Amino acid sequence: MGEELFKFTVVKEDPHTWARAGILHTPHGDIPTPVFAPVGTQATVKTLTPRELEELGVTLILANTYHLFLRPGPEVIAELGGLHRFMAWPKPIMTDSGGFQIFSLEPLRRFTEEGVLFRSHLDGSQHLLTPERAIEIQEMLGADLITCLDECAPPLDREYVKEATDRTHRWAERCLKAHKRKDQALFGIIQGGIFPDLRRESARFISSLGFDGIAIGGLSVGEPKEKTLEMLEVVVPLLPRDKPRHLLGVGAPPDFFESISRGIDIFDCVLPTRMGRTGALFTRKGRINIRNARYARDSRPIEEGCTCYTCQNFSRAYLRHLFKAEEILGPRLATIHNVHFMVNLLREIRQSILDGTFSSLREEFLTAYPLEEPLKMAEED
Amino acid sequence: MGEELFKFTVVKEDPHTWARAGILHTPHGDIPTPVFAPVGTQATVKTLTPRELEELGVTLILANTYHLFLRPGPEVIAELGGLHRFMAWPKPIMTDSGGFQIFSLEPLRRFTEEGVLFRSHLDGSQHLLTPERAIEIQEMLGADLITCLDECAPPLDREYVKEATDRTHRWAERCLKAHKRKDQALFGIIQGGIFPDLRRESARFISSLGFDGIAIGGLSVGEPKEKTLEMLEVVVPLLPRDKPRHLLGVGAPPDFFESISRGIDIFDCVLPTRMGRTGALFTRKGRINIRNARYARDSRPIEEGCTCYTCQNFSRAYLRHLFKAEEILGPRLATIHNVHFMVNLLREIRQSILDGTFSSLREEFLTAYPLEEPLKMAEED
Numbered sequence A, B: 001m002g003e004e005l006f007k008f009t010v011v012k013e014d015p016h017t018w019a020r021a022g023i024l025h026t027p028h029g030d031i032p033t034p035v036f037a038p039v040g041t042q043a044t045v046k047t048l049t050p051r052e053l054e055e056l057g058v059t060l061i062l063a064n065t066y067h068l069f070l071r072p073g074p075e076v077i078a079e080l081g082g083l084h085r086f087m088a089w090p091k092p093i094m095t096d097s098g099g100f101q102i103f104s105l106e107p108l109r110r111f112t113e114e115g116v117l118f119r120s121h122l123d124g125s126q127h128l129l130t131p132e133r134a135i136e137i138q139e140m141l142g143a144d145l146i147t148c149l150d151e152c153a154p155p156l157d158r159e160y161v162k163e164a165t166d167r168t169h170r171w172a173e174r175c176l177k178a179h180k181r182k183d184q185a186l187f188g189i190i191q192g193g194i195f196p197d198l199r200r201e202s203a204r205f206i207s208s209l210g211f212d213g214i215a216i217g218g219l220s221v222g223e224p225k226e227k228t229l230e231m232l233e234v235v236v237p238l239l240p241r242d243k244p245r246h247l248l249g250v251g252a253p254p255d256f257f258e259s260i261s262r263g264i265d266i267f268d269c270v271l272p273t274r275m276g277r278t279g280a281l282f283t284r285k286g287r288i289n290i291r292n293a294r295y296a297r298d299s300r301p302i303e304e305g306c307t308c309y310t311c312q313n314f315s316r317a318y319l320r321h322l323f324k325a326e327e328i329l330g331p332r333l334a335t336i337h338n339v340h341f342m343v344n345l346l347r348e349i350r351q352s353i354l355d356g357t358f359s360s361l362r363e364e365f366l367t368a369y370p371l372e373e374p375l376k377m378a379e380e381d
Helices: A050-055 A065-070 A074-079 A083-087 A099-103 A131-141 A158-178 A196-208 A225-238 A253-260 A271-278 A309-313 A316-324 A329-355 A358-368 B050-055 B065-070 B074-079 B083-087 B099-103 B131-141 B158-178 B196-208 B225-238 B253-260 B271-278 B309-313 B316-324 B329-355 B358-368
Strands: A008-013 A020-026 A029-033 A035-038 A061-063 A093-095 A109-111 A116-119 A126-129 A145-147 A185-190 A213-216 A245-247 A266-269 A280-283 A286-289 B008-013 B020-026 B029-033 B035-038 B061-063 B093-095 B109-111 B116-119 B126-129 B145-147 B185-190 B213-216 B245-247 B266-269 B280-283 B286-289
Touching: A008 A329, A020 A329, A029 A035, A029 A329, A035 A061, A035 A329, A061 A065, A065 A074, A065 A099, A065 A131, A074 A131, A083 A093, A083 B316, A099 A109, A099 A116, A126 A131, A131 A145, A131 A158, A158 A185, A158 A196, A185 A196, A196 A225, A213 A225, A225 A253, A253 A266, A253 A329, A253 A358, A271 A280, A271 A329, A280 A329, A309 A329, A316 A329, A316 B083, A329 A358, B008 B329, B020 B329, B029 B035, B029 B329, B035 B061, B035 B329, B061 B065, B065 B074, B065 B099, B065 B131, B074 B131, B083 B093, B099 B109, B099 B116, B126 B131, B131 B145, B131 B158, B158 B185, B158 B196, B185 B196, B196 B225, B213 B225, B225 B253, B253 B266, B253 B329, B253 B358, B271 B280, B271 B329, B280 B329, B309 B329, B316 B329, B329 B358
Parallel strands: A035 A266, A061 A093, A093 A145, A145 A185, A185 A213, A213 A245, A245 A266, B035 B266, B061 B093, B093 B145, B145 B185, B185 B213, B213 B245, B245 B266
Antiparallel strands: A008 A020, A020 A029, A109 A116, A116 A126, A280 A286, B008 B020, B020 B029, B109 B116, B116 B126, B280 B286
């Protein structure tokens, strides 16, 4: 299905870890991997224009099917030429299936074999999302990479996880059957909570279906960080080498190193955008809160040597002023810096894999970057 | 005072009206006139970066002394290298005196001969703004064009207007005496409400003091539009030909034509930015409200043929979606379009004066553009 249009080339494998540098070819351009995709929930990466995203070196964004289904609706977007044209973003787009958002709607949703029945958080209207409908909607939206409907159960409840994972497998088969567009790559999703046997079973089953890519779901949703990493170690060796691997909804800067060294190629996360809007700014030494009084007269950029538009032009003092004065330019400039930080970090990691210096970059980065609390992030922004 | 640094050249005068095309030379670059200055109340033109302002062809912005005095404070801005560097805007800046904002603070303010005593709208702290202090603050901010402290009385109360105008004159002399920096042009302000004799007296007095530029205050603050225009007709012929004339806080697109044909060179107004943030977008046929349901599937740009970034890339349907979804990109794209509309209109007007076609452009524009309610706008955004 669309395999010729979505060739994934592994360019270099790190000899000491599972890390690899690759290129995912799509009809809207090449995506060098590992890659970080900013989240554009409502067909806009919050505060940024497509031009800015391009200048930041973004090569992939993720939009949320649940939100676009409710507003403006897939028919409107299809009528206006699809998501790329609607939001004027000419490069690759991925859509999720909507399952994760709807799972979070409790008690406004109910999962059955048929699909998931839910009420809109906007107007309370009732909808049934089936695997077939999830694919139909994503075909109308027209992203390059699309996703099977899955059920992301809370990771610790084995019985529920087993049931949800089995259902996710049956839905994966239905999604595959429903998917018609040749210019979209369909990703299967692996579930299985924090149970190695369930994760192995899911990895083997999803891998057997011949998807264009593999997503790993249900991780970094509250379980201990060691469990997340253990699951990656269990799953990744069972995956086809020639398909891209997406770890859904991750993550913070240290997570990139840990996950890439365990074989992940694609990340999406609201962290840089959502944090940016609150004034939390990433640096190589951890996050700073620009609203802090200590920055009131600080003429330095957020981070010395950073090449983003924000750091090239504005002081911490000015940024703090914008946040204190509640000016929109504050969240804008913070988002530019944070997205640049993430995209640039992934670019550096990729280069280090090509150069054979991944392990030393990883050590250097993790030494300077403080341990952070695990961050629980919804996959929407 | 700074005359060599601020030469104003009249390039062409319209033979049929008082309209003229000129160039105001400043230490931060030339300002072709007539010109529209977007308002950057808190050292940011709301939603826009300096880079965007440059791309929009903006050559002058106005910042509000009252707001910057309260936050972050003139000392902070001076310590960080002045307003240009603080906000990373390399082109000309004008500051008002703060008088207009403070006048609007009633009952939190009291005017006396010494100055105006007021309480901050942010924290209730009490301050005395004298003519000398208004100049001192503006010297710390470091704008290219600065303004005398004045009192803008309600335009209809003759006795109050007379008193306020006389005081404004005495304050003008004190401001002139207090002003030391040679790299700033000081504008005197004419008051006089809607009373021709008071306006004439004020025009003559202010003109006699040798300011670098003349601002006309206290108009478009609620009086009938005919009165505004009548006051311009009374005042302008009494002003020195070789000084730029600024009509404070104006205006809507038709106002430009009416005021320019009566001899005005400089405008500032919050209209394009404030309107833009609510989804009101300017076109040659008047304003449209992009939130209207009729635009839900409208694939056209805001205005056919418009060369702004917004119209070159996005449909009305997408803009409506952004506003309905309360995405920051909505106000951003709307502001870009509206500022482009104003700047571009002024550029066209200037060209028409040079080409000798001002009167026909004026007729053409005013025929297509519907009459609008008079807009009462504060001089801050």
